[in-house]
Amino acid sequence: MSNENAKCLVEVQDLQEHFPIKTGFFKKTMLKAVDGVSFKINPGETLGLVGESGCGKTTVGRTLLRLYKPTGGKVFFDGTEVTDRNMQTYRKEMQMVFQDPYSSLDPRMTVEDIIGEPLDVHKLYSGKGERRDKILELMSLVGLNAEHATRYVHEFSGGQRQRIGIARALAVNPRFIVCDEPVSALDVSIQAQVINMFEELQEKLGVAYLFIAHDLLVVHHISDRIAVMYLGRIVETADADELNENPMHPYTLSLLSAVPIPDPVTARAQKRIILEGDVPSPLNMPSGCAFRTRCRYATEQCARECPKLTDRGNGHMVACWNH
Ligand SMILES: Nc1ncnc2c1ncn2[C@@H]1O[C@H](COP(=O)(O)OP(=O)(O)OP(=O)(O)O)[C@@H](O)[C@H]1O
Ligand SMILES: [Mg+2]
Numbered sequence: 001m002s003n004e005n006a007k008c009l010v011e012v013q014d015l016q017e018h019f020p021i022k023t024g025f026f027k028k029t030m031l032k033a034v035d036g037v038s039f040k041i042n043p044g045e046t047l048g049l050v051g052e053s054g055c056g057k058t059t060v061g062r063t064l065l066r067l068y069k070p071t072g073g074k075v076f077f078d079g080t081e082v083t084d085r086n087m088q089t090y091r092k093e094m095q096m097v098f099q100d101p102y103s104s105l106d107p108r109m110t111v112e113d114i115i116g117e118p119l120d121v122h123k124l125y126s127g128k129g130e131r132r133d134k135i136l137e138l139m140s141l142v143g144l145n146a147e148h149a150t151r152y153v154h155e156f157s158g159g160q161r162q163r164i165g166i167a168r169a170l171a172v173n174p175r176f177i178v179c180d181e182p183v184s185a186l187d188v189s190i191q192a193q194v195i196n197m198f199e200e201l202q203e204k205l206g207v208a209y210l211f212i213a214h215d216l217l218v219v220h221h222i223s224d225r226i227a228v229m230y231l232g233r234i235v236e237t238a239d240a241d242e243l244n245e246n247p248m249h250p251y252t253l254s255l256l257s258a259v260p261i262p263d264p265v266t267a268r269a270q271k272r273i274i275l276e277g278d279v280p281s282p283l284n285m286p287s288g289c290a291f292r293t294r295c296r297y298a299t300e301q302c303a304r305e306c307p308k309l310t311d312r313g314n315g316h317m318v319a320c321w322n323h
Helices: 057-064 111-121 128-141 158-170 188-205 216-222 240-245 250-257 264-269 300-304
Strands: 010-022 028-041 046-050 072-077 094-097 176-180 208-213 225-230 233-239
Touching (some): 010 057, 028 046, 028 208, 028 233, 057 208, 094 158, 111 158, 158 188, 208 216, 216 240, 225 240, 225 250
Parallel strands (some): 046 225, 176 208
Antiparallel strands (some): 010 028, 225 233
């Protein structure tokens, strides 16, 4: 099956990932980690995906790349539906950079072998010399020196490890990378460096990103568009600046009000919205809108029906009954 929107590189339609969880001796309950997520990403574009811990961001990335088999929904790559296809061909096109550079790289391998492994798997060189040249080129692309090639991961800092992870993802020359909180585990002082590197690589290589983070500030900086997730669903999506200047969903408002503002005068004038209550358990979701239990504008309708994402102009989509 092909998709009419030929321009977009990656599209997911109504993606669902439900995990069976044992909740009793004989009882299983479905945990709806992702429950009807749709979005499109154009070539060379960055879609930011934000939301609190446990809302399903990583699961979206993994299901999209078919590291998990989707419970439902469709995934398109470059106009072709890939949901039920053998992913071998698409592994080269779509890659992932993981959150924790300390556990995602094999400590027994040298940098050269970590970056060379995908080259080996996909047979992307004709001789040893070419393999080595490609590895050195990738290392220089992410700002690592040639003498790092024979060293082991434990000899590197978090930021350098993340650069190794990125070089490994880039080895197969992908058109799309899922970046799963790639800077969250790093020291604040080097987060900006690594984010800038992601941007420079995008300019050079034209690669598209799904950039996952829980910090709206990080995501706003790097994204063309942003999608905000709450308990398995997208509640708002818009261009990055539009979302920042004109947030509409009460959950997005609370996320933005939690972002620290460097100027004390503006910071004092800004009212922080403190969210009441805890995040509901995804095993026991509230009826209707999942956010209603923490929303101060919630009405009866919110308990009855789950609002759909609707366009409020210029592609600014919001799922809320009250805005
Ligand atoms: N393999 C799995 N089996 C069962 N439940 C899972 C599995 N992976 C994730 N979950 C559950 O699905 C929900 C979403 O998890 P996910 O890791 O996608 O969230 P996240 O938004 O990436 O969180 P974080 O910001 O902490 O990384 C959570 O409730 C989690 O416990
Ligand atoms: Mg995660």
